[in-house]
Amino acid sequence: MTIAWTHPRLVEWSHLVLDSHARWTGRQLVERDGTAEEQAERLFRAPVVVLSHGAESDPLVNYANQAALDLWEVTWDQLVGTPSRLTAEPMNREERARFLRLVTERGWCDDYRGVRISRTGKRFLVNGAVVWNVVDGCGTRRGQAAAFSRWTRL
Secondary structure: OOOHHHOHHHHHHHHHHHHHHHHHHOOOOOOOOOOHHHHHHHHHHOOOEEEEEEOOOOOEEEEEOHHHHHHHOOOHHHHOOOEHHHHOOHHHHHHHHHHHHHHHHHOEEEEEEEEEEOOOOOEEEEEEEEEEEEEOOOOOEEEEEEEEOEEEEO
16 A cells, blocks of 8 residues: 555645745755655654645545644544544534634734544643644635644543
């Protein structure tokens, strides 16, 4: 089985995620030297949780690195294609939606905090997440991504 990050479409998406993060924050998520494939692998194996969704009206998760898959206790196939709102408990979804609308307007926000739930029902509090619009070379919004390295099991 081919590891998800090696697919050309995901290598391209990884680049958009990395470029957009640098554009909004002025910082790099991972080292950007080497080939596009090497950078995509670095992002997939990074210790920071990274996941993203597309720009659909009910956005679908379209990327999750290994740290995200581990935290949500899922495989790539179980998470990718899922409506991203389902990564939060029902009672937290409206707050999450309000925050994502704010990110859409501003381009990015840091220090996001919110409760999420894994596939097996384990709750965790995300602290200090950076959330940003993923944009292409023309500045068109293609989705949103989040990265964080701090969470607490509840």
